Amino acid sequence: MKNFYIAKSRRLRSTPYTSRIENQGVTAYTIYNHMLLPASFGNLEKEYFHLKEHVQVWDVAAERQVQITGKDSSKLVQLMTCRNLLKAKIGRCYYAPIIDEQGRMLNDPVALKLGENRWWLSLADSDIGLYAKGIASGLGLQVQITEPDVNILAVQGPKSFKLMEKVLGKKITELKFFGFDYYSFKGNKFLIARSGWSKQGGYEVYVENREAGQSLYDELFLAGKEFQVEPGCPNLIERIESALLSAGNDFDSGDNPFECGFDKYIDIKSDINYLGKKALIKISRDGIDRKLMGVLLDSNKVEITEEIPLHNGENLVGSLRSAAYSPNLKKVVGIAMIKKEYWDKKTSIELKVGEKKSKGKLCDLPIV
């Protein structure tokens, strides 16, 4: 695949860390929520092994927050997601698929309950703030909806715990997965969650003060030398193996949350009220005829820019939506939407890209 430059502009927003990562050797960006999100520092495979062994600091400011406050804030958040958030606790993160009235996926944010009437939705790539504004205006809800200037730094990898303890103190090691709390560094308070877009462990620092965040960024590299800290970014190979689904890649607004395997985040039994509930009840009753599965291909390279059909002989099995070569498994790993009649994992599959054919098989998610 040929390489193309990104034409920067104000519309593709820079982050408080952009000048730092550019000095540190970022080579490629993607755009996410109208913002620069680093995609590589030049060697995806090297970054993959490093992430699994050491610790990386990521500029993931592009995970933008929709802040919803006001008396009807919890009502509005619940209206947007099929996950039951009635008993949500302050200080906890909730993976919360957002759907439309037809029960189709619009986003899969992490919802943070900051107070009884204060929520953040830490977004995947779509303007959910506009959805929230539309619903609120239509229903006349008493809420304020904003995009606060929060710019997340992620610290990911097995040594993230040691590094964060060194910089922020012992207490941070007590934070449970998907919990968050406030921690101090040089007199500034940071909301830090134990979360992140890898399965290698770590934290996300929700930076609310740009200068304080830059200072923390620099300190993480200084203090992290002994842990072989490197700059990094969500790693395509690792996130596919770990089945961290990517909105817009693995699913889009043509798919419903059952097809994405989000069953445990769907409440159709209690009496909570959300848009699309009727549609999900119907889908649940009828059953789905396709779902996301893992794919292993005997190939050393696949580049995906649109979904690619997978075949079994003459028959269409499904379509591949994300893929990367795993230097660990020595195969291409992928995520694909697979038709029901082929869910049996013994199905052998074939991918054809141009003249090149690759054979492979289906597998469960996560792959590793």
Added chain:
Amino acid sequence: MKNFYIAKSRRLRSTPYTSRIENQGVTAYTIYNHMLLPASFGNLEKEYFHLKEHVQVWDVAAERQVQITGKDSSKLVQLMTCRNLLKAKIGRCYYAPIIDEQGRMLNDPVALKLGENRWWLSLADSDIGLYAKGIASGLGLQVQITEPDVNILAVQGPKSFKLMEKVLGKKITELKFFGFDYYSFKGNKFLIARSGWSKQGGYEVYVENREAGQSLYDELFLAGKEFQVEPGCPNLIERIESALLSAGNDFDSGDNPFECGFDKYIDIKSDINYLGKKALIKISRDGIDRKLMGVLLDSNKVEITEEIPLHNGENLVGSLRSAAYSPNLKKVVGIAMIKKEYWDKKTSIELKVGEKKSKGKLCDLPIV
């Protein structure tokens, strides 16, 4: 400024023309509505002069459509825009700023009335389909909101009229500015508007059938040889000189339509109903204290990735949001948000980027 690659993926959608423009030498992309939008074919200044003299074919599929149909469709479209669309006619395009309840800019699409109950909003870069879905769900409107697979080809430049006449017949030359109608090519019907994101004249072809669109694309290059046709894209220099505002660059959701100079598209006097009307009435009564203006700088280069302050001596005059060197004017041309006390065009201004200072002055929009 260093160059960075774009990391392609399914999420950054390709268009039906992507393989063609890549063969034709596109060098840089921006991302617009989650889709690849070509930004340069290697020489912005050469492309600028060519656009002003000949004809170009542009892949602007990233101008996505929100289709709104159903009995309440006109009501919903009117709710989103401050422009009075009560008397909108089928077959006409309407530049229609979309605002939120606080009267802030969310998008500035061209609205096409396709039928009594069928509209397209040809979007700038934000997910207005989600805003529409939210409002419709909140109010229980009877509408269907979709993103049809429409992939616009623009034919722009002074020779576009000759080229389109040659390919589509004499009738297309009778189309008035911002009118649209259906025209046939090789047995396929195309919705074609006399519009486009340049002031050099031309058409936008709303392609609804991918293969037919590719065939038309190829024909435009074959038939266009005698008119020196070239592939192109919205040209940063030309669009700044012509004051074709770019949502996300020149304005964003922190600005209101009066500040953007959209006064003639704002109806606060009749009894139409739209979100944000109360806010706009208040703004109109209070007056605005800043607005978008043109900027001319004695410099041969400015690259904008965030807004840059403009000074007059020690005083902050405003901020520069878009800029490019104009080989025509031999100056940097720009669009800036300027504080009221400096609207007098005799104000001299200074821009400082790093250690480099440039002097200049304010001017009206459009610049040329």
